Amino acid sequence: ALIRGDDVTEDDTEPLARIAVGGIVLVVALSALLHVVRGRPGIDDPVGELGAAGGVLGMVVGGPLHAATAVVGSVLILGVVAMAGVIVVTGSSARAVGSGALQLVRPVPVLFMRGLRSLFRDPSTPDVIDLRDRSGPFDQDADGPGDRAESADPEPEEEKPKRRRAAKAEEPPRDVEQQALPMDPGDWTLPPSSLLARSDRQEVDATQVVERGRLLQATLAQFDVHTTLLDPIVGPTVTRYVLELGEGVKVSKLENLRKDIAYAMASPDVRILAPIPGRRAIGVEVPNTRRDIITVGDILASKEARQASHPLEVAIGRDINGRNMMVNLATMPHVLISGATGSGKSS
Numbered sequence: 001a002l003i004r005g006d007d008v009t010e011d012d013t014e015p016l017a018r019i020a021v022g023g024i025v026l027v028v029a030l031s032a033l034l035h036v037v038r039g040r041p042g043i044d045d046p047v048g049e050l051g052a053a054g055g056v057l058g059m060v061v062g063g064p065l066h067a068a069t070a071v072v073g074s075v076l077i078l079g080v081v082a083m084a085g086v087i088v089v090t091g092s093s094a095r096a097v098g099s100g101a102l103q104l105v106r107p108v109p110v111l112f113m114r115g116l117r118s119l120f121r122d123p124s125t126p127d128v129i130d131l132r133d134r135s136g137p138f139d140q141d142a143d144g145p146g147d148r149a150e151s152a153d154p155e156p157e158e159e160k161p162k163r164r165r166a167a168k169a170e171e172p173p174r175d176v177e178q179q180a181l182p183m184d185p186g187d188w189t190l191p192p193s194s195l196l197a198r199s200d201r202q203e204v205d206a207t208q209v210v211e212r213g214r215l216l217q218a219t220l221a222q223f224d225v226h227t228t229l230l231d232p233i234v235g236p237t238v239t240r241y242v243l244e245l246g247e248g249v250k251v252s253k254l255e256n257l258r259k260d261i262a263y264a265m266a267s268p269d270v271r272i273l274a275p276i277p278g279r280r281a282i283g284v285e286v287p288n289t290r291r292d293i294i295t296v297g298d299i300l301a302s303k304e305a306r307q308a309s310h311p312l313e314v315a316i317g318r319d320i321n322g323r324n325m326m327v328n329l330a331t332m333p334h335v336l337i338s339g340a341t342g343s344g345k346s347s
Helices: 014-037 047-052 055-090 094-105 107-120 145-152 206-222 251-255 258-264 296-300
Strands: 227-229 238-245 271-273 282-287 313-318 324-328
Touching: 014 055, 047 055, 206 227, 206 238, 206 258, 206 282, 296 313, 296 324
Parallel strands: none
Antiparallel strands: 227 238, 238 282, 271 282, 313 324
């Protein structure tokens, strides 16, 4: 009945026993709770201090409970026992007691917010602000029905004719003389290309290239992909191994082995050209263990740079075949990319 919320019914002889049992439970719980929260004085402490902390009864019950469950556990347990005592004494249900406790606690947040506002409020600001302007010509005290009727129906004002603004006369376009700029190159000299740093050419380890090619061929053979290794192409950063597929070997099967090839070649990634443009062969590009550094001076000192005739031709780099790449900016598409700072426009 306590859990369902029904009222507890007793005979006429039961209330006294119920109140006595509930009162004893409540007194024991409150005494132990006072002992726990008031410093837990001992038997050797002053009598007044021990009495204010629940007395001997609180020490006997609260002391062992605190030693077993600490302060937080003791308070929770004793609070539940005290609530049970209240339920037994009053003969109410747990739901009714909880509802009453909720009604007592509900105003606490409102009072807390009011106190918080009063801390940040200017003391000179009045609580009530009179919004009526008493400095005007109206008498605020004489607010009769006649005055209200007069103020409710004011006399209509005559509409004033709108003035038309004179249209501004359009100014005739003025002829601005375009200043011609000289087209001659001027008396300046192009700095020599010797000012640019050049990189040291590194020799290719042909033995290592051949061994890695055989390792690639053996790895593919483990997956029943039989190939013929042709001459590899060593570039500045990658080496392209040219392979001819055997009879009945599908190109898609080789493409699906990209991660296995990278694992066998001890490389983070490989690139597969299937097929190489203009050839009946497959290209597998593997990063070099030692990469060449190509500088701007290397490109501008090349034959391709000397053959460049357009002023907007710039050096791009060197491809895998060793050709120096120059590109004309005038022939490239121009795109304006908008976006906030840090949004990834450069990438």
